[in-house]
Amino acid sequence: MKKLTFTDLLITIMVGVVFGILMKFWDDLYTAIKPVLPVARQLLYGMWFMNGVFAFLLIRKPGVALIASIAGAGLSAFIGHGLGVLIYGAAQGLAAELLFAAFRYRKFSIPFAGLAGVASCAASFGLDLIYGYADLETWALIVKYGLRAVSAFIFTGVFAVLVIRALEATGVTNSIRPVAKEEYSLLDR
Amino acid sequence: MPAWFTPERMTWLFRVNPALKFAVFLLLLFITLFNRNLPLAAWLAVLSAILLYGFSGYSAKKLALLSIPIALSFASSFITMALFGKGDTVLWQWGIFKISEESIRHGLLLGTKSLSFGFTGFAFLLTVEPVLFFYAMMQQFRLPSKYAYSFIASIRLLPVIAEEIQVRSNALKVRGITFSRGVRGVGERIRSYTVPLFAQSIRRAQRIAIAMEAKQYQMGAARTYFYSTSYSRHDAIFLAVMAVSVAAVFWLSFGVPY
Secondary structure, three states, rough: OOOOOHHOOOOOOOHHHHHHHHHHHHHHHHHHOOOOHHHHHHOOHHHHEEEEEEEHHHHHOOOHHHHHHHHHHHHHHHHOOHHHHHHHHHHHHHHHHHHHOOOOOOOOHHHHHHHHHHHHHHHHHHHHHHHHOOOOHHHHHHHHHHHHHHHHHHHHHHHHHHHHHHHHHHHHOOOOOOOOOHHOOOHOO | OOHHHOOOOOHHHOOOOOOHHHHHHHHHHHHHHHHOOOHHHHHHHHHHHHHHHHHHOOOOHHHHHHHHHHHHHHOOOOOOOHEOOOOOOEEEEEEEEEEEEEHHHHHHHHHHHHHHHHHHHHHHOOOHHHHHHHHHHHHHOOOOOOHHHHHHHHOOOHHHHHHHHHHHHHHHHHHOOOOHHHHHHHHHHHHHHHHHHHHHHHHHHHHHHHHHHHHOOOOOOOOOOOOOEEEEEEEEHHHHHHHHHHHHHHHHHHHHHO
């Protein structure tokens, strides 16, 4: 298995931290519309699952999703969301990591990225169950977490993959990705 | 840390080893997370409030300001749960809103839990120096240095990243960029901010990593530390105080009949 070099690790944590800041801005938006538009609010929730998936799509090595997710949550905790988010970040990152591991870290397309986001969403639902956020009337439960899962898929599947493609176009990813087999075989021609 | 985050006085909480403090506070959070008992949740909130308001060493004005988001999270988790929570003993119903005895009780439980989360979080963050925290994690808890230094480097770059977001936002404004409505608009907004931001951050991270390795930083190599952290008698006092308080909290919740 391809191991993380120090450069990979530093980039992973940097990506996590940048997401931590973006989530801070996102949180302001989220809080502003929280009381007025409960449905839109759940649809914006997917941003919180993007971090780990995005980092994995970028670096494509084992461990990245978990580390980036913890880094992002750690930063959120430091800039005022409290240590509680750290527990959520770790669980969400772990779920995404396990999903990518289940496909042997070889799938990078929209459906798999989206599924990893939904897995993160499921992990956060599990923590909500333990915490007590999920003891709602059945209809409210389905609406809340259903919308959240849809949002997770859109953010981590569609948005993250599209941003990664745009980053690939800038050329910045060339120097950090592991070299694929096909690229080695080009040398033999 | 901005100058705003300087305490009025250094309390004993500052002198506790940051890594140890982190472990103990994380344990408190886990108790809060798994707890479903209302008196216990309430007493845990009281304990964390005492830690924050009594021993963080910040002025009452600053603490009051910092309490606003905590109070809001209490209110929002209480109200949502009271209105939409499960329950059979209905007290009031109007359309989709239904308040029952159980849902109110549950709302209070959630509310006090978010108070504990908020108070404990701030009590930790206000009394810890981020850089020293990572040094203590390396020295006392054997966190591999590659994680700690990556975090420290990233934290150092926060102001640069925040400035870049501002610059990007101004640039989009000057160019008169408008976004579509709905989901497409959200996607466009994310893309137009994140692509330049990440491209820059990735390049920067790569440069730092190469510079560190050029100066002979090696992952996993034995090393010495610029700031040395250790355990002291303050840590013994801290552990004793926390053990007694948590025992008291459990006794008040389960030992005293209500």
